[in-house]
Amino acid sequence: MSAITPAPEAVDLDAVQSVAGAIHGAITTVIEGKDEVVSTAVTVLLAEGHLLMEDVPGVGKTMLAKALARAIDCQVSRVQFTPDLLPSDITGVSVFNQDTRQFEFRKGAIFANVVVGDEINRASPKTQSALLESMEERQVTVDGTTYPLPRPFLVMATQNPIEMEGTYPLPEAQRDRFMARLSMGYPSAASEKAMLLSHGGANPLDRLTPVTTAEDVQRQIEAIRHLHTADALRQYVVDLMAASRAHRQLRLGASPRAGLHLLRAARAHAALSGRDHVLPEDVQTMAVPLLAHRVLPTGEASLARHSTSDLVRDLIGRTAVPSGR
Structure with a gap:
C-alpha cells in the first residue's frame, strides 16, 4: 500500500506580511520616495536571494543596503571592495598559533547574516570570485575545510555602471548568483527636498533600530517555500x-x-x-x-x-x- 503524501503546511500570510511590513517601514524612514525599490529588496530577502544595486554614485545604493541590514537584529558586515582587496579578506584565513602549535581559522567578512559589499566591481575578478561558493552554496571552503554560513544569508552589493573609471565587469557566473538587480534612479523633486530636510541635521540611519530578528526572517523564508x-x-x-x-x-x-x-x-x-x-x-x-x-x-x-x-x-x-x- 503506497504511503499517503502529507498535505503542505498552510503558510501564515499574516506573519509573513507583518515581518515584511516592519522591514519595509523601517527602510522607508531612511530612503525617500523609492517604495517600489524597497519592496523588491524585501521580496528578494524573503526569497533568500542576493541583491545587486547598480547606479551612478550618490543616489542611495549603500544607504538602502545599510538600512535593510539595520532593520534586522542579526550579524552584519560591510566590505569596501578595492583593487587591493584579497580573497582571504572576504573568506578568512588559517593562521598558525604558536602557543597551540596548530592552525586556527579566522573568519572573514562573509561570515554574517547580511553582507554589504560596497562598489563590488572595483575589486579584481580574482577577489570577486571569492564570493561564488558562499553565494550559491552558503558555505566557505578554506584549506580543504568547509565552514557553513549563518542563515539567513544575504549579500547586498552595490556597483557603479561599468563605464565609470576604475571598474571591472562582473563575471557572468557572479552576475547569475545575484537574484535581482535594482537601479535606484534619481529621486523626485519632492523626495529630494524631503531628503534635504531629514538628512540635513543628522543621519537617519542612527535612529533606525531593528524591527525583527534573523530567526524570524528565516522562519518566513521557510514558510514561503510551501x-x-x-x-x-x-x-x-x-x-x-x-x-x-x-x-x-x-x-x-x-x-x-x-x-x-x-x-x-x-x-x-x-x-x-x-x-x-x-x-x-x-x-x-x-x-x-x-x-x-x-x-x-x-x-x-x-x-x-x-x-x-x-x-x-x-x-x-x-x-x-x-x-x-
Missing part, C-alpha cells in the same frame, strides 16, 4: 527561460538557476500580496529585475539601443500565459 505553485505556473517559468535562449536579439539567455530564482521570488511576491498561491502576474512582476542582468544582447541589439530590460519585457509579451490556478 506556497502553492501550480504545474502550469512552473511550465510558464520554463517557457520564459526557453524563450530567452531562442530570442534572436539575445546571445545569452537565462540559466536554469535564473528559473529557480524567478519561481522563488514569485512565491515571495505572492505571499507579500496576501495570496497563498502564485499567479502569472507574480512571475511577470519579478521577471525584469531577475532576468535583465543575466541575459546578454547581440551586437545588433546593442547598436539599436535595446536594453536588456526591454528585451525581457518583449519575452513576457511573446510567451503564452497559462490559464487556471
Whole structure:
C-alpha cells in the first residue's frame, strides 16, 4: 500500500506580511520616495536571494543596503571592495598559533547574516570570485575545510555602471548568483527636498533600530517555500527561460538557476500580496529585475539601443500565459 503524501503546511500570510511590513517601514524612514525599490529588496530577502544595486554614485545604493541590514537584529558586515582587496579578506584565513602549535581559522567578512559589499566591481575578478561558493552554496571552503554560513544569508552589493573609471565587469557566473538587480534612479523633486530636510541635521540611519530578528526572517523564508505553485505556473517559468535562449536579439539567455530564482521570488511576491498561491502576474512582476542582468544582447541589439530590460519585457509579451490556478 503506497504511503499517503502529507498535505503542505498552510503558510501564515499574516506573519509573513507583518515581518515584511516592519522591514519595509523601517527602510522607508531612511530612503525617500523609492517604495517600489524597497519592496523588491524585501521580496528578494524573503526569497533568500542576493541583491545587486547598480547606479551612478550618490543616489542611495549603500544607504538602502545599510538600512535593510539595520532593520534586522542579526550579524552584519560591510566590505569596501578595492583593487587591493584579497580573497582571504572576504573568506578568512588559517593562521598558525604558536602557543597551540596548530592552525586556527579566522573568519572573514562573509561570515554574517547580511553582507554589504560596497562598489563590488572595483575589486579584481580574482577577489570577486571569492564570493561564488558562499553565494550559491552558503558555505566557505578554506584549506580543504568547509565552514557553513549563518542563515539567513544575504549579500547586498552595490556597483557603479561599468563605464565609470576604475571598474571591472562582473563575471557572468557572479552576475547569475545575484537574484535581482535594482537601479535606484534619481529621486523626485519632492523626495529630494524631503531628503534635504531629514538628512540635513543628522543621519537617519542612527535612529533606525531593528524591527525583527534573523530567526524570524528565516522562519518566513521557510514558510514561503510551501506556497502553492501550480504545474502550469512552473511550465510558464520554463517557457520564459526557453524563450530567452531562442530570442534572436539575445546571445545569452537565462540559466536554469535564473528559473529557480524567478519561481522563488514569485512565491515571495505572492505571499507579500496576501495570496497563498502564485499567479502569472507574480512571475511577470519579478521577471525584469531577475532576468535583465543575466541575459546578454547581440551586437545588433546593442547598436539599436535595446536594453536588456526591454528585451525581457518583449519575452513576457511573446510567451503564452497559462490559464487556471
